[in-house]
Amino acid sequence: xxxxxxxxxxxxxxxxxxxxxxxxxxxxxxxxxxxxxxxxxxxxxxxxxxxxxxxxxxxxxxxxxxxxxxxxxxxxxxxxxxxxxxxxxxxxxxxxxxxxxxxxxxxxxxxxxxxxxxxxxxxxxxxxxxxxxxxxxxxxxxxxxxxxxxxxxxxxxxxxxxxxxxxxxxxxxxxxxxxxxxxxxxxxxxxxxxxxxxxxxx
Amino acid sequence: xxxxxxxxxxxxxxxxxxxxxxxxxxxxxxxxxxxxxxxxxxxxxxxxxxxxxxxxxxxxxxxxxxxxxxxxxxxxxxxxxxxxxxxxxxxxxxxxxxxxxxxxxxxxxxxxxxxxxxxxxxxxxxxxxxxxxxxxxxxxxxxxxxxxxxxxxxxxxxxxxxxxxxxxxxxxxxxxxxxxxxxxxxxxxxxxxxxxxxxxxx
Numbered sequence: 001x002x003x004x005x006x007x008x009x010x011x012x013x014x015x016x017x018x019x020x021x022x023x024x025x026x027x028x029x030x031x032x033x034x035x036x037x038x039x040x041x042x043x044x045x046x047x048x049x050x051x052x053x054x055x056x057x058x059x060x061x062x063x064x065x066x067x068x069x070x071x072x073x074x075x076x077x078x079x080x081x082x083x084x085x086x087x088x089x090x091x092x093x094x095x096x097x098x099x100x101x102x103x104x105x106x107x108x109x110x111x112x113x114x115x116x117x118x119x120x121x122x123x124x125x126x127x128x129x130x131x132x133x134x135x136x137x138x139x140x141x142x143x144x145x146x147x148x149x150x151x152x153x154x155x156x157x158x159x160x161x162x163x164x165x166x167x168x169x170x171x172x173x174x175x176x177x178x179x180x181x182x183x184x185x186x187x188x189x190x191x192x193x194x195x196x197x198x199x200x201x202x
Numbered sequence: 203x204x205x206x207x208x209x210x211x212x213x214x215x216x217x218x219x220x221x222x223x224x225x226x227x228x229x230x231x232x233x234x235x236x237x238x239x240x241x242x243x244x245x246x247x248x249x250x251x252x253x254x255x256x257x258x259x260x261x262x263x264x265x266x267x268x269x270x271x272x273x274x275x276x277x278x279x280x281x282x283x284x285x286x287x288x289x290x291x292x293x294x295x296x297x298x299x300x301x302x303x304x305x306x307x308x309x310x311x312x313x314x315x316x317x318x319x320x321x322x323x324x325x326x327x328x329x330x331x332x333x334x335x336x337x338x339x340x341x342x343x344x345x346x347x348x349x350x351x352x353x354x355x356x357x358x359x360x361x362x363x364x365x366x367x368x369x370x371x372x373x374x375x376x377x378x379x380x381x382x383x384x385x386x387x388x389x390x391x392x393x394x395x396x397x398x399x400x401x402x403x404x
Binding site for chain 1: 203204205206207209210212213214216217218219224226227228229230231232233235237239240241242243244245246247248249250251252253254263264265269270287288289292
């Protein structure tokens with residue numbers, strides 16, 4: 001295999017979910033691209049890695065020191081939604097239904113992977129609560145073992161702020177999910193957290 | 203979404219099989235890489251696109267004017283295996299069983315995609331046959347409609363060289379394939395091309 005092809009394949013294989021065959025297919029596609037398009041792909045990777053910053057307020061990815069969400073005065077800064085990672089923030093933003101701000105932890109507590117509370121941006125969150133401007137913290141982290149551990153740790157830390165309301169996002173049956181295929185724990189929660197149908201809606 | 207993240211995601215999405223979600227996952231992985239590793243990925247794409255060449259003899263990808271296979275004097279230059287694309291050449295090389303040289307067409311005739319015989323490196327193959335050094339041409343192109351069209355076109359062109367033996371790779375049941383799931387055409391060919399078991403092997 002030519003060295004240049006071998007190189008690009010090895011580099012592409014460092015990315016998750018890309019094996020030898022996929023890397024080769026991607027390389028052959030890059031070969032068919034305009035040289036300018038290949039440059040632009042190459043440049044975007046380099047610039048992204050070197051120039052992207054973390055918002056000093058919420059730890060979201062940002063082009064600037066403070067991300068556009070945190071600097072948007074039209075958003076409700078008294079409500080903070082705590083998420084694990086930037087992807088989760090983007091998913092919530094895509095709904096267009098949330099008008100508060102976020103706090104990105106940057107992961108969950110995982111002793112197996114050597115990630116402790118100090119590796120997450122929890123102090124930064126506590127600092128924001130100290131200002132006394134926050135009324136509600138919505139915890140939107142996954143229900144994995146690590147997620148639950150993180151939840152309990154957070155709840156513990158949040159006890160220092162008795163005036164702040166703490167909520168977690170609802171667990172239940174997703175729209176479009178078939179009850180037949182939903183796991184028992186989710187069904188149990190969905191039953192326990194059932195909602196009364198408003199008499200007006202009947 | 204930050205502009206730098208949006209940029210890298212859009213660029214990654216130009217690659218085949220990479221959608222918005224995968225692009226985002228790749229970008230987040232790039233973010234976790236060492237800056238040097240990201241540079242190296244970026245650089246390898248750029249260099250590959252700009253510096254890779256096509257072998258002047260067989261149209262294989264190469265770092266040099268003539269690829270290492272064509273310049274290897276230990277290989278049998280009287281046997282040429284004709285393949286559609288570089289990936290096919292690599293698959294055959296991986297077997298370690300072929301000692302001849304190759305000729306990469308660079309595609310197959312496809313009127314639907316506007317690819318005619320002149321878009322493929324068929325003249326380059328004919329030029330090599332004119333030297334009178336070639337004794338056998340093995341055609342190893344796919345059995346798709348386009349592949350068969352290309353095969354017939356090639357056979358027609360090769361009539362000009364009656365001294366050159368022309369073969370196609372065997373079609374039959376793959377090792378590990380279950381007869382139950384093999385298509386009828388393949389079974390028909392496998393029956394027609396059945397081989398007598400050597401009396402010594404019985």
